[in-house]
Amino acid sequence: MDKSALNFDSPVPLYRQLADLLRREISEGQHAVGDRIESEHSLAQRHTVGRPTVRQATDMLVREGVLQRRRGAGTFVLPTTERVDLFSLVGTSEALRAVEARCELLSPPTLRHNTPIGTAYALQRKYSVQDEVLLLEDIWLDATFFPRLEQHELAGQSLSRLVREVYHREPDRAEQRFAIVDSDPLMGAGPLLSVHRRLHFGEHLDKVHAVLLCRTETFQFTQTITTTRP
Amino acid sequence: MDKSALNFDSPVPLYRQLADLLRREISEGQHAVGDRIESEHSLAQRHTVGRPTVRQATDMLVREGVLQRRRGAGTFVLPTTERVDLFSLVGTSEALRAVEARCELLSPPTLRHNTPIGTAYALQRKYSVQDEVLLLEDIWLDATFFPRLEQHELAGQSLSRLVREVYHREPDRAEQRFAIVDSDPLMGAGPLLSVHRRLHFGEHLDKVHAVLLCRTETFQFTQTITTTRP
DNA sequence: TCAGACAAGTTGTCAAGACAACATGACTTG
DNA sequence: CAAGTCATGTTGTCTTGACAACTTGTCTGA
The missing domain is CATH 1.10.10.10 (Winged helix-like DNA-binding domain superfamily/Winged helix DNA-binding domain)
Known part of the structure; x- marks a missing residue:
């Protein structure tokens, strides 16, 4: 220089x-x-x-x-710090990559009217290793905020990326609530960790709801979180 | 003035x-x-x-x-925006205030040498309502990073505030890991939610470790999380 | 009464300068 | 060879000063 x-x-x-x-x-x-x-x-x-x-x-x-x-x-x-991606706050991507978990879309986005956030696209994802279900995730995306979502290919696709590139939206805040549940039809007997999450996009609140289930003995659910930085 | x-x-x-x-x-x-x-x-x-x-x-x-x-x-x-306080990411302060939980310092900061982060001040907090323990928290603060911590009054005091005002430090990132445990001597039989948290201060990593225990049927463990903002 | 112009005040950017507090490397001494 | 000292370089804090770019309030003229 x-x-x-x-x-x-x-x-x-x-x-x-x-x-x-x-x-x-x-x-x-x-x-x-x-x-x-x-x-x-x-x-x-x-x-x-x-x-x-x-x-x-x-x-x-x-x-x-x-x-x-x-x-x-x-x-x-300094080393580049990994940006917190609120969509895949499923645990760290690393944790899932480390065990080479397979992500499977159980059902394509279906328009529903009686979801926790009103009219929304509902979908379900499963992460598994060798037929053992590590993680189960139900997601609802506001149908008005994400119009015509069913037209987009979701299988093998990052939801976070789709939302960013197609809808030019990015969540900036989320709320999550933790609970221990006894069992789930797909995952079997508990105790299971349940994480209910709500994503906000600026002043647009509650545009995505997600409920995630995992078994903490077999899957290490970790997160990196940050404080707001004005 | x-x-x-x-x-x-x-x-x-x-x-x-x-x-x-x-x-x-x-x-x-x-x-x-x-x-x-x-x-x-x-x-x-x-x-x-x-x-x-x-x-x-x-x-x-x-x-x-x-x-x-x-x-x-x-x-x-500016209006006070609810700041994500990584120290009290115990759940929201509101959740604790709503049930008028009492915070009690079980033991004053004690210098220990064999902690998860080496030489650190160890302390324990308990949040309870009418003699029912809602939350139990063990905290270790790096002794070099927070010198002479034992000289400061901690009971009834916000740890976050002390760290900010006395040491001019503020955590900007944390990692948390979730697990379900069977029981705890102070809290009794499980299942209990265990949250192991590590706080980072800029380039100073792992300066605070905390382990938190709660029973999710009686205490709604929620958090607001954000993405980093460059 | 309303619109435009102007003045005063305020923050944003930038400069040169100085000293304190630290880190690092080189040299000297035991 | 290792430890201590000293010199040099670097960031952290602080000063005075100046001008640009904006905001707000007041005054004047139509």
Whole structure:
């Protein structure tokens, strides 16, 4: 990186441009995880800006979890943290991948009128390993919020991705309630862990309901959760 | 507010002191939701600090969702959004308040060397209603990360608040694992829901471990969870 | 009375500078 | 060779200063 790529005539503030540039360099592999990037003083000189401007840029990346500053040592690239996906908060995808669970759509989306959230598409998924059912999930998606869902291929498809790419929706909050139940017709005798979950999309509340069942002796139900970050 | 309460001899940076002071004023009702607080220039004069120092303080509160800055207009108090508190992700505070559960510290923080996270302060909390134990929680806090914890009064005190105000730490991620257990000496026969939780503070991983037990027939264990927001 | 212009106030961005508190590496001494 | 010291480099905190971009209120003219 020999020359500054900052555009001093742009309406985009310099610190944002620099943050974008650094973020890009990192994602392009110019700086590996654990690498120390150039010092603030050096970046300021290279880009012909003041050090506080550099700090504003690196502040942004620190808050995004991309960089970590260590006083006296420098500024380092952090590993990319796995984004919490509220749709597959079934447990971690890793846990399911580790046991090579097979996901099966038991029933295609069916329009129902008497669901927990009114008129909704109902569907059921099963995760199993060698014919042992690890997880059972019933899902209801608001029919008005997700129009014509039945037209989309769901088998072998990530629901989260479909909702994001087709409907341009992404849940930002969820509520979950835990219970222990005695038994389930498909899973057999208990005790079974039941997780009742409601997903919200901004101000659109309760647009997805899900009920999940699993047996905790055979399946380690784990989650990564975060606090809100304004 | 006639006189600055900032201690210029304190090792606590001025901007943190000012942020704490403003946060306190707001929580004490000195500024109502929607109120405009003093201008940055005015605050700087009043507290005999520079404007960038005031901005650092208000930056913190903006990021906490306490304040909102509007260019040209001023800085305003936001409604308190129910913050996901990873410490008391015990269920919602509301659920506990609704049943007027009593929180009792069973043992004060005791320094232990063989805990799940090495040398840590161990403590135990019990939530009960009319002598029925709803919830039992064992907590370990890293002794190096939270030095001299035993010197602080914990009974009837929010752990989350203490960690924030005394140690200026706030967990940003947690991992939780669910299991169903048969019984517990204090809670009796099962099945009981067990939640094993690990809290992370930025790049400082596993600084708090907690294990929580409850009986889901008598206590509705719910959580609000969010996705990360870059 | 209403709309437009202008002034004053406020936040957003940016600079140069300084010192404190730390980390790291090199050198010296036992 | 290991431990201690010192020098250099780096981030953290803080200052004064300036101008841009906006908001809000007031005044004037139609």
